[in-house]
Amino acid sequence: MTDNQQSLTVRDNRTGEEYELPITDGAISAKDLGKIGTGEESPGVAVYDPGFTNTASCRSAVTFIDGEKGILEYRGYPIEQLAESSTFLEVAYLLIYGELPTEEQHEKWVHEVTFHTFVHENLRSLMQGFRYDAHPMGMLMSSVGALSTFYPEARNITDDDIRHEQIVRMIAKMPTLGAWSFRHAQGKPYVYPDNNLSYTENFLSMLFKMSEQEYNADPRLVKALEVLFILHADHEQNCSTNAVRSVGSSQVDPYSAVSAGIAALFGPLHGGANEAVLKMLRRIGSKDKIPAFIASVKNGDERLMGFGHRVYKNFDPRATIIKKACDDVFEVTGVNPLLEIALELEKIALEDDYFISRKLYPNVDFYSGLIYEALKFPPEMFTVLFAIPRTAGWLAQWRELVDDKDQKIARPKQIYTGDRHLTFVPSSERWA
Ligand code: ACO
Numbered sequence: 001m002t003d004n005q006q007s008l009t010v011r012d013n014r015t016g017e018e019y020e021l022p023i024t025d026g027a028i029s030a031k032d033l034g035k036i037g038t039g040e041e042s043p044g045v046a047v048y049d050p051g052f053t054n055t056a057s058c059r060s061a062v063t064f065i066d067g068e069k070g071i072l073e074y075r076g077y078p079i080e081q082l083a084e085s086s087t088f089l090e091v092a093y094l095l096i097y098g099e100l101p102t103e104e105q106h107e108k109w110v111h112e113v114t115f116h117t118f119v120h121e122n123l124r125s126l127m128q129g130f131r132y133d134a135h136p137m138g139m140l141m142s143s144v145g146a147l148s149t150f151y152p153e154a155r156n157i158t159d160d161d162i163r164h165e166q167i168v169r170m171i172a173k174m175p176t177l178g179a180w181s182f183r184h185a186q187g188k189p190y191v192y193p194d195n196n197l198s199y200t201e202n203f204l205s206m207l208f209k210m211s212e213q214e215y216n217a218d219p220r221l222v223k224a225l226e227v228l229f230i231l232h233a234d235h236e237q238n239c240s241t242n243a244v245r246s247v248g249s250s251q252v253d254p255y256s257a258v259s260a261g262i263a264a265l266f267g268p269l270h271g272g273a274n275e276a277v278l279k280m281l282r283r284i285g286s287k288d289k290i291p292a293f294i295a296s297v298k299n300g301d302e303r304l305m306g307f308g309h310r311v312y313k314n315f316d317p318r319a320t321i322i323k324k325a326c327d328d329v330f331e332v333t334g335v336n337p338l339l340e341i342a343l344e345l346e347k348i349a350l351e352d353d354y355f356i357s358r359k360l361y362p363n364v365d366f367y368s369g370l371i372y373e374a375l376k377f378p379p380e381m382f383t384v385l386f387a388i389p390r391t392a393g394w395l396a397q398w399r400e401l402v403d404d405k406d407q408k409i410a411r412p413k414q415i416y417t418g419d420r421h422l423t424f425v426p427s428s429e430r431w432a
Pocket of ligand 1: 268269270271297302303304305306307308309310311358360363364365
């Protein structure tokens with residue numbers, strides 16, 4: 001240990017031994033703790049941390065969050081500036097490759113992504129095989145996983161060129177697969193990509209185009225979607241990113257790893273929350289029902305969906321930007337009647353000691369669902385709209401993981417609480 005190295009001194013009261021553990025970047029190594037034992041046979045001290053609430057699983061230079069101050073930065077750039085002045089594809093490049101692209105790199109990147117938007121016709125048939133009412137997230141998860149069978153070379157995860165090709169394919173094809181999962185439930189024909197359109201315009205075209213030659217979305221809606229995509233592009237070590245990293249640590253191909261991320265995002269405590277918010281607002285139905293609803297939340301019978309965050313404990317900077325985007329969208333679509341209930345709910349909750357004392361504030365999902373509904377998306381599509389841009393973050397994190405010499409296959413410990421040394425009695429005797 002060097003002289004100016006920070007350290008932690010731990011005294012093991014079982015043995016009286018003292019240990020000096022180096023502190024690096026604010027963390028001690030769990031491996032060092034493992035050296036603290038009571039003897040040769042002792043397993044050493046482990047860390048019990050369900051949900052990884054205070055465990056760093058990697059070193060990462062992708063996204064910075066200060067939950068107390070409400071700061072979110074991608075590769076050092078504040079989210080507010082990126083949402084205001086950048087595009088989703090530029091942000092995706094920044095996240096994945098670590099630097100803002102030069103003009104030349106940007107042109108090549110946009111060209112590559114634009115020309116990989118089509119998917120193999122067999123994948124289209126696979127999607128058409130789903131039941132008429134299949135959840136679009138289930139369809140997206142399966143079709144992204146299925147992409148690995150179309151590109152078996154993707155298993156070569158250490159070759160930079162091959163890796164780049166899969167990254168381009170995934171960023172390019174996600175809107176196609178997402179839009180088709182939406183059209184499927186509506187019984188409408190799948191719309192092929194239009195490479196003359198921008199990333200978000202093309203997505204809107206594949207979602208909503210019918211018989212017109214070209215689908216021209218309102219530029220205010222295109223801009224709002226672009227902002228939503230930027231806000232959702234990454235969020236450091238959340239549940240789905242952890243899933244991508246954990247599955248990716250087995251050195252599987254990136255399609256399989258991202259498919260695991262989509263599965264994690266599907267859950268109502270993660271990306272499914274905006275769908276849950278909408279359902280909650282509909283269930284509340286009118287402003288006069290809010291006090292009774294808040295009472296049931298405080299009783300522990302309900303959760304106020306779209307409130308609270310594992311990291312943000314004062315405000316979620318994405319929620320502030322989204323609230324602004326709501327106004328732009330409602331200017332085009334007319335105000336969503338559920339907005340009134342949401343605003344009142346937020347006002348009451350922010351003044352109530354239950355929420356204040358637990359540091360529960362609106363998160364990104366509280367308002368995003370209202371925008372999505374105004375854009376005529378059914379709630380089942382909301383998480384798909386999250387998964388498409390988050391693919392950029394998943395791939396940035398996956399790429400970082402693959403290059404990280406410290407990483408090993410993810411394999412947490414457990415504290416075993418079950419029986420031991422039982423004697424098996426065959427069923428013929430047990431049931432006699
Ligand atoms: N409504 C009511 N009470 C809540 C809520 C909520 N939304 N969130 C947390 N609490 C309470 C808990 O009951 C707990 O109270 P207690 O101390 O009396 O037991 C306390 O606040 C701490 O909550 P935890 O669940 O321990 O906090 P955690 O950090 O594990 O959970 C989470 C974070 C999952 C986001 C949680 O706040 C939640 O369930 N929110 C609603 C779902 C949601 O909006 N998810 C989207 C998150 S953003 C995203 O994924 C993009």
